Each structure stands twice: as C-alpha cells, then as structure tokens.
Amino acid sequence: MTLRELKILASQGEGLRLEFKKKAAFPEKIVRELIALANTAGGYLLIGVDDDGTVSGQRYIEEEIYVMEKAISALIFPPLEYDLETLQLNEKKGVAIFQISRSDTGPHFLWEENRKKSYVRVADRTVQASKEIWEILKKSRNQADVVFTYGQKEEVLMKLLAEWGKITVKSYAKQAKLPRFLASRTLIRLTLANVLEIHPQESEDFFTLKETRV
Numbered sequence: 001m002t003l004r005e006l007k008i009l010a011s012q013g014e015g016l017r018l019e020f021k022k023k024a025a026f027p028e029k030i031v032r033e034l035i036a037l038a039n040t041a042g043g044y045l046l047i048g049v050d051d052d053g054t055v056s057g058q059r060y061i062e063e064e065i066y067v068m069e070k071a072i073s074a075l076i077f078p079p080l081e082y083d084l085e086t087l088q089l090n091e092k093k094g095v096a097i098f099q100i101s102r103s104d105t106g107p108h109f110l111w112e113e114n115r116k117k118s119y120v121r122v123a124d125r126t127v128q129a130s131k132e133i134w135e136i137l138k139k140s141r142n143q144a145d146v147v148f149t150y151g152q153k154e155e156v157l158m159k160l161l162a163e164w165g166k167i168t169v170k171s172y173a174k175q176a177k178l179p180r181f182l183a184s185r186t187l188i189r190l191t192l193a194n195v196l197e198i199h200p201q202e203s204e205d206f207f208t209l210k211e212t213r214v
Contacts, residue, residue: 001085001097003055010046010053014124017043022050024064024096027071032119033126034072034100035108038080039137040121042102048095057093061086065096075110107137120200127202132169135188136198153178153186166199166206 001009014020019033024047037043047068048058058064065086072080083099107129109118118129118137129137156176160167173183187207190196196207 001087003087003089006046006087006095006097007055009044010049010055013053014051016121016123017041018124019043019045019126020049020051020053021045021047022056023047023058024067027067028075030068031071031075031110034080034082034098035076035110036119036121036126037100038103038108039106039118039129040102042100043121045098045100046095047098048089048093055089055095057089057095059092061088061094061096068096068098076108077110077116078105078108080108107134122200122202125202127200129200130205132184132188132191132198132205133200136191139188139192153182154190157186157190161207161209166208168204168206170204 009018010020012018017037019037021030021033024030030045033045037045047064048056048061050056065084069084072082080100080103082101085097085099086094087097088094107118109116111117118134119126120129120133120137153176157167157172160172160175164171167187169180169184169187172178172187173180176183178186187196187198191198191207194210197210199206199208
C-alpha cells in the first residue's frame with residue numbers, strides 16, 4: 001500500500017471495516033477490534049493513525065507490531081489469520097497495516113473473566129457478541145439449509161413484527177409467553193434460515209424481517 005492509498009483509506013474515517021489506533025497501548029483490548037473485524041466483514045486495523053484519520057505515524061513501529069503480534073498469538077482463539085504491512089513515513093515513524101478477512105473459522109474469541117467473549121463490529125464500534133450472535137456466527141459458517149416448522153410461536157412472532165417492525169428476545173418471550181431459551185432458539189433458527197436479520201447492539205440486540213432495513 002502506498003502512502004497515497006493509505007491516506008485515502010484513512011480519510012474514510014472509522015467504520016464497519018476500519019479501525020484506527022495511534023499506538024498499540026493495551027494490546028489485550030485492541031485484539032477485540034481484530035476479533036470484531038474477523039467476525040463481521042473483515043477490514044483494516046491501522047496503527048499510527050489518529051482518531052480523526054490523520055496519518056501521523058508512530059515511533060518505533062516495529063515494537064508496536066511486536067506487541068500486537070504477541071497479543072494476537074496468545075489471546076485470540078481459534079488462531080487469527082491476517083496480512084501485515086509496514087509503511088515508513090520517514091526515518092523515525094511508520095504505520096502498521098493489519099488486514100483481516102472475514103473469517104471462515106470463527107467465531108473468534110478471547111478468554112476474559114474465565115469465559116469466552118466474542119465481539120462484532122457495529123458501524124464504527126466494537127461490541128460484545130450476545131449469546132444469539134455467538135450461535136449465529138458459529139452455525140452460519142458451515143451450515144446446510146435450515147428447515148423450520150411454522151407453528152404457533154412463529155405465527156405470534158410474525159404478528160409482533162408486523163406491528164412493531166422489530167423485536168428482542170426478551171419482548172418476544174414475554175408476548176409469546178415462552179421461556180427465554182425457546183424464544184432465543186426460535187429467533188436464531190429463523191435468522192439462520194434468512195427469514196430474520198439480527199442487529200447487534202451494546203445493550204440488547206433486536207431482530208427484523210430480512211428485507212427490512214432499520
């Protein structure tokens with residue numbers, strides 16, 4: 001990647017497929033961004049780029065890369081594949097370009113507080129994946145066509161979606177008088193069947209009909 005290409009990329013601002021870091025401080029937190037990119041749509045992590053997209057570079061960029069690669073190797077499961085490129089701006093400063101493809105081996109996760117935690121990308125933010133997101137990521141990588149029976153609970157769901165436009169696991173369970181696990185399972189199955197679409201949120205995910213855009 002040339003400097004001109006890098007500046008054009010950075011000028012787009014942080015988004016679904018693009019994350020900036022001035023330096024690799026707290027690499028155990030930065031790996032969340034890489035996990036989110038791999039679990040969502042792939043993209044770039046640029047180290048040596050300011051939050052506003054200024055390509056300012058970072059001194060001793062090789063040390064920043066070393067710290068990041070060590071964290072990636074030690075903290076991310078299953079192992080994350082990526083391409084790495086270094087662009088020197090001058091004798092002292094450079095930019096590290098981590099390119100991540102949407103993974104076929106995920107969902108990727110790290111161990112935090114003695115449990116698996118995974119992340120996804122929502123616009124320019126990284127959010128922790130809910131149980132539903134985790135199951136959808138895990139099952140969608142290599143699944144056959146999902147077959148489901150359209151019964152009473154699905155009929156109630158469609159009526160609620162027609163009225164409200166979107167629904168959460170909690171609201172569906174309450175309105176359909178279902179245990180939460182069964183409401184969750186139904187929404188996951190219909191999402192895998194391409195009937196519904198899940199919208200990850202920091203607080204509570206919601207679901208819409210597949211053709212609906214929110």
